[in-house]
Amino acid sequence: MCGIVGLFLKDKSLEADLGRMLSEMLVTMTDRGPDSAGIAVYNAHQAGQAKITVQADNPQVDFDGLDKKLGVAIGTSVKMDIRDTHAVLTMPQASLDTAMAELRQLDPVIRIMGRGESIEIYKEVGLPETVVSRFDIAKMSGTHGIGHTRMATESAVTTMGAHPFNTDSDQCLVHNGSLSNHNSLRRKLRRENIRIETENDTEVAAAYLTWKLQNGSSLGEALESSLNDLDGFFTFVVGTKDGFGVVRDPIACKPAVMAETDSYVAFGSEYRALVNLPNIEQARVWEPEPATVYFWNH
Amino acid sequence: MEKLDLQALGLRALNEKLQNQTDETNQKDWEIINPRGSHAIAVGVDAPINVTVRGSTGYYCGGMNKQAHIHVDGSAGPGVAENMMSGTVTIDGDASQYAGATGHGGTLVIKGNAASRCGISMKGIDIVVHGNIGHMSAFMAQSGNLVVCGDAGDALGDSIYEARLFVRGAVKSLGADCIEKEMRPEHLDILRDLLEKAGCDAKPEEFKRYGSARQLYNFKIDNAY
Numbered sequence: 001m002c003g004i005v006g007l008f009l010k011d012k013s014l015e016a017d018l019g020r021m022l023s024e025m026l027v028t029m030t031d032r033g034p035d036s037a038g039i040a041v042y043n044a045h046q047a048g049q050a051k052i053t054v055q056a057d058n059p060q061v062d063f064d065g066l067d068k069k070l071g072v073a074i075g076t077s078v079k080m081d082i083r084d085t086h087a088v089l090t091m092p093q094a095s096l097d098t099a100m101a102e103l104r105q106l107d108p109v110i111r112i113m114g115r116g117e118s119i120e121i122y123k124e125v126g127l128p129e130t131v132v133s134r135f136d137i138a139k140m141s142g143t144h145g146i147g148h149t150r151m152a153t154e155s156a157v158t159t160m161g162a163h164p165f166n167t168d169s170d171q172c173l174v175h176n177g178s179l180s181n182h183n184s185l186r187r188k189l190r191r192e193n194i195r196i197e198t199e200n201d202t203e204v205a206a207a208y209l210t211w212k213l214q215n216g217s218s219l220g221e222a223l224e225s226s227l228n229d230l231d232g233f234f235t236f237v238v239g240t241k242d243g244f245g246v247v248r249d250p251i252a253c254k255p256a257v258m259a260e261t262d263s264y265v266a267f268g269s270e271y272r273a274l275v276n277l278p279n280i281e282q283a284r285v286w287e288p289e290p291a292t293v294y295f296w297n298h
Numbered sequence: 299m300e301k302l303d304l305q306a307l308g309l310r311a312l313n314e315k316l317q318n319q320t321d322e323t324n325q326k327d328w329e330i331i332n333p334r335g336s337h338a339i340a341v342g343v344d345a346p347i348n349v350t351v352r353g354s355t356g357y358y359c360g361g362m363n364k365q366a367h368i369h370v371d372g373s374a375g376p377g378v379a380e381n382m383m384s385g386t387v388t389i390d391g392d393a394s395q396y397a398g399a400t401g402h403g404g405t406l407v408i409k410g411n412a413a414s415r416c417g418i419s420m421k422g423i424d425i426v427v428h429g430n431i432g433h434m435s436a437f438m439a440q441s442g443n444l445v446v447c448g449d450a451g452d453a454l455g456d457s458i459y460e461a462r463l464f465v466r467g468a469v470k471s472l473g474a475d476c477i478e479k480e481m482r483p484e485h486l487d488i489l490r491d492l493l494e495k496a497g498c499d500a501k502p503e504e505f506k507r508y509g510s511a512r513q514l515y516n517f518k519i520d521n522a523y
Contacts, residue, residue, distance in 0.1 A: 271354050272335035
């Protein structure tokens with residue numbers, strides 16, 4: 001199984017409630033996958049700045065002085081906000097790539113969850129309720145966000161195996177299903193110099209989109225071509241800096257429900273996830289068609 | 299009319315109340331409020347009662363129904379009226395995938411659209427969809443009638459046995475061993491009756507009938523691989 005939720009806000013007045021609404025939606029999907037949970041929240045509070053979300057098993061020790069060490073390594077000041085096992089490192093946008101490279105060298109216990117101008121990713125092993133409260137997701141504001149609760153099939157239950165997967169700046173992908181050609185595709189993508197960290201099938205799908213985007217495809221085109229190049233079952237929800245997309249494989253046995261009003265576009269693996277959203281009774285509610293790409297942009 | 303609040307009562311207690319009704323019950327009318335997309339609402343009912351669900355349901359609403367008339371004032375999740383034996387299930391909105399799967403009897407009416415695999419392995423149920431149906435519908439359908447007032451998706455009636463499929467709109471593609479068949483007077487009679495029962499004003503003459511060509515290996519062993 002696995003449960004997916006997503007929320008893309010059109011009404012700015014709802015932005016302060018994004019984290020709370022997403023958290024509630026995700027907790028509703030707990031019985032679709034209790035192994036691990038994760039949330040990607042998009043908020044671009046500081047123009048010209050970029051963020052890297054990192055994780056460590058012993059945050060008190062492992063994050064101690066990390067901002068200063070990274071700052072020295074990249075020659076600029078780095079701000080660090082710690083939330084439980086995660087920390088968000090903020091630096092000038094121009095230093096993002098250098099900072100990513102330095103972080104990978106700096107300390108092997110620091111794991112990178114995501115990076116971009118507006119994305120923050122929080123994910124851990126455990127129930128959605130525990131994970132969202134550990135990171136206090138309910139208090140976060142943002143323009144759009146995606147959540148996932150996992151029932152693992154293709155790789156181990158670890159923090160790195162939890163969704164969302166971020167394979168390039170501000171991109172993320174969550175998945176319900178399983179891919180059968182992920183090993184061959186991973187080898188192919190690595191030959192194309194796309195970095196893939198885990199043995200997880202979903203990370204390969206995320207990396208595939210990154211590869212397509214780097215080669216000039218629009219996100220819509222990348223999602224279209226995923227229908228030909230990815231073999232297996234999937235309902236994907238993807239996020240970009242200002243966009244939100246959905247695609248299901250042609251067989252479409254992994255459930256998906258969407259709702260749209262003037263204020264938001266919402267995704268849930270089941271309708272249950274959407275029942276607390278404002279004015280849901282008046283929303284247009286539908287199931288995304290198989291092999292059809294849906295996309296919304298700010 | 300007895301009103302049951304699903305959120306207050308919980309699913310097991312609610313279903314137990316409905317399942318405890320017998321042929322002789324005097325409590326004929328039930329209303330379920332606050333369904334909030336919950337799973338398995340009003341499953342396994344076996345009494346001539348009327349159940350109205352105020353809102354949308356999740357997986358398997360009205361599953362295994364016998365005798366009861368279940369009405370969902372909203373949309374239904376996957377597997378609505380799965381393995382229904384008799385009675386009726388009516389959905390005012392849309393139904394998700396595999397609506398009416400393996401149903402043995404009774405009537406399922408969907409006033410909106412049905413998603414993929416509608417009527418998969420149906421075994422005697424009648425299904426009337428006012429809108430469209432998705433791909434792989436009536437896969438391995440064995441008996442009963444599937445009426446579609448709108449369009450049908452890909453691979454309609456793949457590996458079908460003896461069920462009758464009536465489609466008014468376009469069929470995107472037919473599945474293996476499913477063909478268009480002659481509409482004879484007895485089919486028009488069946489269709490007229492089903493449309494009337496389902497409150498649908500479409501005319502039987504507007505439909506085409508599809509069914510089994512009876513050429514797959516289970517009909518002709520020489521066609522086995």
